Amino acid sequence: MSAAAPPSLELFDTHAHLCDEQFAGNVDEVVARAAAAGVRRILTVATNLTTSQACRQIAERFPGIWASAGIHPNYTSQAALGDWDEIVRLSAESRVVALGETGLDRYWDDAPFELQQDYFQRHLELSRQTELPVIVHLRECEKEMLEALRAARQLGPLRGIMHSFTGSAAAAEECVELGMYVSFAGMVTYKKSDLLRSIAAQVPADRLLIETDSPYLSPHPVRSQRPNEPALITHTAACLAELRGISVAELARQTTENACRLLRVA
DSSP, rough: OOOOTTTOOOOOEEEOOTTGGTTTTHHHHHEEEEEEEETTEEEEESSHHHHHHHHHHHHOOOOTEEEEOOOOGGGGGGOOOOHHHHHHHTSSSHHHHEEEEEEEEESSSSSSSHHHHHHHHHHHHHHOOOOOOEEEEEESSSHHHHHHHHHHHSSOOOOOETTTOSSSSHHHHHHHHHTEEEEGGGGGGSOOHHHHHHTTTTTTTGGGEEEOOOOOOOTTTTTSSOOOOGHHHHHHHHHHHHHTSOHHHHHHHHHHHHHHHHHHHO
């Protein structure tokens, strides 16, 4: 488990699925443990209409928690008629500060790729209209993702997060150039993640974010602990701080300032 945090430590978990069934009936305890570990702010992230509504409800209960609204690429084939209209409506709610998670996924292939692309474009367009950042899921389709982001950038500024980044160094560099932030989760701590650590060390300080993707991706050395939860982000923070040659407190300060600036929250 994470140790008690020093009073000055303020981490922002920019991607936690607090409405996941693994946290059912336990959200208050999860949030309390996060706060004790120095995680003062959390973005709870949706994957479909039901979780978008649930995320908003959780955010309304806790002052340090905000919500996203959106449809994950692997859930696009399950979206009912009218779901997208409701996502658009939710995007205007005060506690909803981001869109997604959206993106593209060729690994699971749970939805036709053309449908994933259609919904990704919807999120990007809604982001342009609302100025809410998009949370981008990318798995085994880096070329197509970069093409989509380049095309979107031609239409206006991009605001968003490359969530739980595991792509190439070239992709990370181009995403930053296009206007995106790059976020790292527990995978950066794994023993076989040397390449990912080298990428994380090079992301500009003002574009770096940190997340758990809880209840998934528990970090080393608590990788066997299930479910992962926001309190365990301290292990990822320690790994990133060491990579970048700074203190954990400085890493927390940088990434929290970045998240607050991007999400426009205090």
